[in-house]
Each structure stands twice: as C-alpha cells, then as structure tokens.
Amino acid sequence: MTETMLAQMYRTMFTMRTFDERIHQLAADDAIPGYAHTYFGSEAVATGVMAALEPSDWIASTYRNHGHAIAKGVSLNAMAAEVYGRRTGVCKGKGGSMHISDFDKGMLGAIGIVAAGIPLAVGAALTAKFKGLPWVAVPFFGDGAVHQGVFHEGAGIAKLWNLPVVLVCENNGYAEATATDYHLNTKTIADMACAYNMPARRADGMDVVTVYEIAKEAVDFARCGGGPILLEFLSYRFSGQYEGDKQIYQPAAEIEEARKRDPIKVFEENASTRGLSEERLAGIRQEVKVVVEAAFTYAESAPWPSPEETLDDVYVSYL
Amino acid sequence: MRELTVKDAINEALMQVMEADPSVIMMGEDIAGGAGRDDQGGLDAWGGPFGVTQGLVTRFGRERIRDTTIAEAGFFGAAVGAAMTGLRPIVELMYVDFVGVCYDQLLNQAAKMRYMFGGKQKVPMVVRTVVGAGFRAAAEHSQALYPLYTHVPGLKTVAPTTPADAKGLLISAIQDDDPVIFFEHKRLYMTKGDVPENPTPIPLGKASIPRSGKDITVVAVQRMVNFSLEAARLLDIEGIQAEVIDPRTYSPLDEDTILESVAKTGYLIIVDESYPRCGLAADISSIVAEKGFDYLKGAIRKVTPPHTPVPFSPPMEDFYLPSPQKIADAVRGLLGAR
Numbered sequence: 290m291t292e293t294m295l296a297q298m299y300r301t302m303f304t305m306r307t308f309d310e311r312i313h314q315l316a317a318d319d320a321i322p323g324y325a326h327t328y329f330g331s332e333a334v335a336t337g338v339m340a341a342l343e344p345s346d347w348i349a350s351t352y353r354n355h356g357h358a359i360a361k362g363v364s365l366n367a368m369a370a371e372v373y374g375r376r377t378g379v380c381k382g383k384g385g386s387m388h389i390s391d392f393d394k395g396m397l398g399a400i401g402i403v404a405a406g407i408p409l410a411v412g413a414a415l416t417a418k419f420k421g422l423p424w425v426a427v428p429f430f431g432d433g434a435v436h437q438g439v440f441h442e443g444a445g446i447a448k449l450w451n452l453p454v455v456l457v458c459e460n461n462g463y464a465e466a467t468a469t470d471y472h473l474n475t476k477t478i479a480d481m482a483c484a485y486n487m488p489a490r491r492a493d494g495m496d497v498v499t500v501y502e503i504a505k506e507a508v509d510f511a512r513c514g515g516g517p518i519l520l521e522f523l524s525y526r527f528s529g530q531y532e533g534d535k536q537i538y539q540p541a542a543e544i545e546e547a548r549k550r551d552p553i554k555v556f557e558e559n560a561s562t563r564g565l566s567e568e569r570l571a572g573i574r575q576e577v578k579v580v581v582e583a584a585f586t587y588a589e590s591a592p593w594p595s596p597e598e599t600l601d602d603v604y605v606s607y608l
Numbered sequence: 609m610r611e612l613t614v615k616d617a618i619n620e621a622l623m624q625v626m627e628a629d630p631s632v633i634m635m636g637e638d639i640a641g642g643a644g645r646d647d648q649g650g651l652d653a654w655g656g657p658f659g660v661t662q663g664l665v666t667r668f669g670r671e672r673i674r675d676t677t678i679a680e681a682g683f684f685g686a687a688v689g690a691a692m693t694g695l696r697p698i699v700e701l702m703y704v705d706f707v708g709v710c711y712d713q714l715l716n717q718a719a720k721m722r723y724m725f726g727g728k729q730k731v732p733m734v735v736r737t738v739v740g741a742g743f744r745a746a747a748e749h750s751q752a753l754y755p756l757y758t759h760v761p762g763l764k765t766v767a768p769t770t771p772a773d774a775k776g777l778l779i780s781a782i783q784d785d786d787p788v789i790f791f792e793h794k795r796l797y798m799t800k801g802d803v804p805e806n807p808t809p810i811p812l813g814k815a816s817i818p819r820s821g822k823d824i825t826v827v828a829v830q831r832m833v834n835f836s837l838e839a840a841r842l843l844d845i846e847g848i849q850a851e852v853i854d855p856r857t858y859s860p861l862d863e864d865t866i867l868e869s870v871a872k873t874g875y876l877i878i879v880d881e882s883y884p885r886c887g888l889a890a891d892i893s894s895i896v897a898e899k900g901f902d903y904l905k906g907a908i909r910k911v912t913p914p915h916t917p918v919p920f921s922p923p924m925e926d927f928y929l930p931s932p933q934k935i936a937d938a939v940r941g942l943l944g945a946r
C-alpha cells in the first residue's frame with residue numbers, strides 16, 4: 290500500500306471523527322433537528338472497505354451513515370446542510386441525518402429500516418450481472434441486522450444467482466441496548482454464511498489496513514464472478530445508539546478497553562512504521578478541521594427549503 | 609386522581625394488568641434493555657426507545673418482559689401462536705413504520721385465525737406501537753399508519769389522546785380476546801392529565817366528546833384532537849361553537865356518536881394525521897356521506913397532510929402537518945359558505 294493511500298485513509302477516518310464530533314455537540318446543544326447516529330469506533334470499516342471499491346461500485350447504507358457517506362466522497366457541505374434540513378442538503382432537506390445518501394456517488398440509499406439496504410444492494414448487483422457491468426454492490430449493516438428476514442433472503446438470492454455482492458457487517462458490539470454476545474445464536478456472524486454456502490471472513494475492524502486487505506480480496510472475488518461473500522468486521526460503538534442515549538448498559542471498563550483499539554489511535558501508533566510521519570498526520574488533521582468547520586459554517590447559513598417543496602419528488606410524474 | 613403523563617399512564621396500565629394476570633407477557637426490542645449486561649448495571653437500561661416500559665423488567669423479570677432480537681416477523685408470529693395457546697402477549701413495534709417487515713403476521717395470521725378456521729380460535733394479543741410526525745424523524749419514523757390496520761377485518765385499532773384514555777383503553781385492549789393495535793403518539797407521551805389510580809377499563813368502540821358545540825362537528829384523530837380543541841378555542845372567540853369528537857378507537861368505530869353530532873350541527877370536518885388517500889378521514893367521510901347525508905348542510909371537509917411521505921426539514925414538516933390554524937381556517941371556509 291502506498292503512503293498516499295495510507296494518508297488518504299487517515300484523512301477519511303479523521304474527517305468522520307471530526308464530522309461526528311460536531312454532530313455530537315450540535316445534538317447535545319439541541320441545535321440540529323431530529324435523530325442523529327454517530328459512527329465513532331467504526332471509522333476503519335467504511336474507510337477500508339471504500340478504499341477497496343471503485344467509484345462506480347454501489348453501497349447501501351443505514352441510519353448510521355455519516356462514515357459511509359464521507360468515505361464514498363459525498364460533499365461535506367451537502368451532508369452538513371442535510372443535517373440542518375436545508376435546501377442545499379444532499380437530500381434537499383427531505384431526509385436529515387438518518388438518510389444522508391448521494392446516488393451520484395454510488396449510494397443506493399441510507400435506510401432507516403434495519404437490514405433493508407441488503408436486498409437493494411442485491412438488486413444493484415443483479416443489474417451489474419444482467420448488463421455485464423463491472424460493479425460490485427456492498428450493503429453495510431450492523432450486527433443486529435442479521436436477525437432480519439431480508440438479511441437471509443438477500444443472502445440467499447445473491448448466492449443462488451451468484452451476484453457480485455460483498456455483505457459488510459459492522460459488528461460494533463451492540464444492537465441498540467442489546468449486547469451482540471447476547472443476541473447472536475451463532476458464535477460469529479461470519480458463521481451464518483455457512484447456511485448459504487457462501488464464503489465469509491471475520492477480521493479486526495479497528496485496523497484500517499486489515500479492513501482494506503480483507504475487503505480488497507473480497508471485492509476482487511465478487512467482481513471476478515466468485516459470487517457473494519460476507520465480511521464481519523469487529524469494531525466498537527463508542528457512542529450510544531443515537532445521540533442522547535445514556536449508554537448505561539455499556540460498562541465503563543468495556544468502553545475503556547475498546548478505546549485502546551480506537552481505529553484512529555491504532556493508525557497513529559502504526560503510522561511511522563508504515564512510513565507516515567507525525568508531522569504529516571498533524572498536517573492532515575489541521576486540514577480536515579478546517580474543511581469540516583467550513584462545511585458546518587456553510588450549512589448554518591444555507592437556505593431553508595420552502596414549505597411547498599414538501600410536495601416535490603413524490604413521483605417522477607403524476608396525472 | 610392525580611396527574612400522569614400519557615407515558616406514565618401506559619406504564620401504570622401495563623404494571624397493573626401484568627400484576628393481575630400472569631398470562632400477560634411482553635416482547636419487543638429493548639423494552640427492558642441491556643440484555644447481556646444485566647449484572648453490569650444494564651438491566652432496565654431502556655424501557656423501549658421512549659422509556660414507556662421502564663421498571664417492568666425489575667418487577668416482572670426477563671421471563672415475562674422479553675427483549676427480542678430485531679426480528680419483528682419472528683416475535684409477532686410467536687405472539688400470535690402464544691395468544692392462540694393460552695398467553696396474552698403484548699408486543700412492541702418500536703415505530704409503526706417498521707410494520708413492513710412483519711405485516712404478514714398481522715394481516716394474514718392474527719387477523720384471519722378466528723374467521724378462516726371457523727370461529728374456534730381467538731388471538732388475544734396487543735401490538736403497542738408509536739406513530740406520528742412532528743419529531744423531525746423523517747419519512748421512516750414519522751408515519752401515522754392507522755389505516756393499514758383499520759382496513760383489515762379482524763384487527764381492532766385504538767389510539768388514545770389523553771392519559772386517562774391511554775390507561776383505560778390499554779387495559780381493555782389487553783383484556784380483549786381479539787388482536788388489538790394500540791397506537792401511542794410520540795408527541796403525546798409527555799402530555800399530562802388526571803388518571804384514575806384503579807385499573808378502570810374504557811370500552812373499545814366508544815367515542816368521547818372532549819368539547820361540545822352546536823355549529824360544526826370536528827372529528828379528530830389522536831394528536832389532532834388537541835389541535836382541534838385549540839382551533840375550537842380560536843373559533844369560540846369568533847362566535848363559532850365547534851363540537852370536537854375523539855373516536856378513540858377506529859375499529860370498532862363509534863359511528864352513532866359521530867352521526868348524532870352531525871345531525872345536531874349539520875357540518876363535518878375530519879382532521880386526520882394519516883395520508884389523505886384511503887385514510888381515516890376518507891373512511892369517516894364516506895360513512896357520514898352514506899348514513900348521514902340528510903343531516904349535512906354543506907360538503908364534508910378533510911384536514912390532512914398532503915399525499916406525500918413525511919419530510920424531515922422543519923419548515924416542510926410543519927407545512928405537512930395539520931395545525932390549529934389550518935383547522936380553524938377549514939371551519940371558517942365551510943361555515944362562511946353558509
């Protein structure tokens with residue numbers, strides 16, 4: 290892996306962290322409307338996976354989408370404006386934090402219904418296969434999502450039709466206030482792929498290089514006609530389920546232990562052996578802070594949609 | 609009597625019914641919370657996303673207050689089967705919007721069991737679920753999908769506005785031998801009102817008349833009742849006496865109370881938070897047009913959201929929802945044409 294790539298990954302992870310720190314503060318201050326879900330702790334997953342994708346590849350995201358959108362290259366200004374509900378937001382203010390998604394950047398949606406993005410990605414992979422396009426489709430979902438019917442139904446169809454789908458499970462230790470080690474029936478989520486005779490990999494989701502390597506292999510496999518593959522990345526949810534969740538069910542010692550594996554910290558610790566100096570990282574951090582700050586400044590004064598825009602975009606055409 | 613919030617009134621009803629009837633159990637996602645972390649202070653960490661079921665697990669234990677996986681089709685179906693065989697399950701659908709993933713278990717299983725198998729079975733289960741816009745929660749966490757359930761024969765639908773109604777109707781819903789969908793409005797949870805301490809059921813199928821008046825009938829749905837009462841106060845100053853009716857249950861629907869009121873006033877406005885097409889307002893409007901045509905001195909008017917999903921951004925969501933002003937304007941428009 291080149292230094293430039295590594296630096297880019299650091300920039301992406303640090304952008305996610307900085308963006309969500311802003312979100313965290315704004316939510317605490319009641320300065321943004323609606324629900325917000327931050328990505329603290331899983332930055333390496335979206336960063337590593339997206340680094341293995343081509344811009345033309347598709348992802349399906351969730352309500353916890355900020356990291357996915359940033360890694361897929363969605364404009365920070367348009368993201369921040371969406372969070373504020375402004376007309377120049379990426380969804381014109383229709384979606385808010387839970388639905389940040391840019392089709393033009395290869396996002397099929399950021400869906401509020403657990404696991405619902407999985408079959409959508411299967412569909413994009415179907416288009417790819419049908420039209421002979423080189424796309425791979427990647428649905429992101431949490432550990433809790435594997436109990437939903439559409440996870441199983443989507444996996445089954447993808448396998449049956451040998452579609453280029455890389456199913457990426459972010460196992461961040463919790464589904465809401467329920468611990469993953471409690472809710473899983475199998476030992477691992479990767480184990481579930483057995484039922485569909487699908488290959489699977491399970492790896493550290495806190496080291497972006499590991500994530501990248503595993504993802505690259507899987508994406509190449511799917512792109513070359515190998516069919517679907519399931520990846521389980523082990524991360525940790527440093528934040529609550531949503532901004533405002535008191536997190537009392539996450540033991541302090543557990544959080545502290547997980548903090549030692551903080552993906553950004555892990556990257557910084559290994560940076561010099563990977564050929565990146567602390568000065569270089571500091572420079573990136575400085576640049577990122579400026580860009581993220583500018584995005585929120587932009588968003589705060591971006592125009593509101595007019596009330597009547599409520600009526601737009603229900604149908605392509607009607608009557 | 610003392611004042612309780614809707615949220616606390618629901619909690620109290622659940623406590624009292626579960627205390628009295630050991631066959632009542634609850635299933636849902638994080639209705640207790642902290643599963644897997646009980647011994648580390650996690651027990652009862654959530655009580656559902658709005659804290660409505662807080663305290664139940666410490667009182668009744670995890671056997672009766674069962675945190676589920678995110679598998680609505682699974683535990684809804686399990687509730688139907690358990691209800692058919694001797695339990696009285698209460699299941700929580702965290703947001704009504706999520707019904708898509710488990711609708712079959714309600715539409716084709718819970719609702720059909722009795723009829724399709726010759727009336728021998730009963731399905732005494734309750735679905736508690738959260739509805740409503742005004743929370744800036746966007747299109748998948750804000751809907752008021754009462755019609756999706758009310759449309760289905762075999763399901764009963766209940767939507768309380770006041771804390772006392774929430775308690776009394778929930779008790780009836782749990783004691784009822786048919787499947788009942790119990791809608792809780794997220795913007796009503798913190799409203800307060802007098803609630804009797806004893807577990808007093810309020811019968812399903814009986815409307816209430818929170819305000820009487822002689823000039824116009826306003827039938828309103830759940831949170832829209834409060835908006836309509838506000839509108840009625842505005843209109844009062846102008847000398848218009850609006851009668852506000854809260855059907856409280858949509859299936860069964862207290863048609864008589866609505867028709868009697870229309871017979872008295874001659875005018876009807878229906879205020880609904882569900883989508884206008886095939887919605888509750890449309891349904892009530894058609895019933896009155898059929899059965900009360902001779903009472904009507906003017907067209908029936910509906911005040912509803914537009915036929916769009918719920919938008920996120922505040923100016924759009926405010927435009928989307930009915931408001932006291934919009935209701936008052938509709939009344940003025942209708943009566944002005946007299």
Ligand SMILES: Cc1ncc(C[n+]2csc(CCOP(=O)(O)OP(=O)(O)O)c2C)c(N)n1
Pocket residue numbers: 353401402403430431432433434435459461463464465526530637678680702706709
């Ligand atoms: C079908 C459905 N059921 C329930 C919910 C409510 N809900 C939102 S997030 C969530 C937990 C998801 O956990 P997980 O899949 O581990 O993802 P994470 O939030 O940890 O990223 C639940 C239950 C929902 N959005 N959709």
Ligand SMILES: [Mg+2]
Pocket residue numbers: 431432433459460461462463464465
């Ligand atoms: Mg999770």
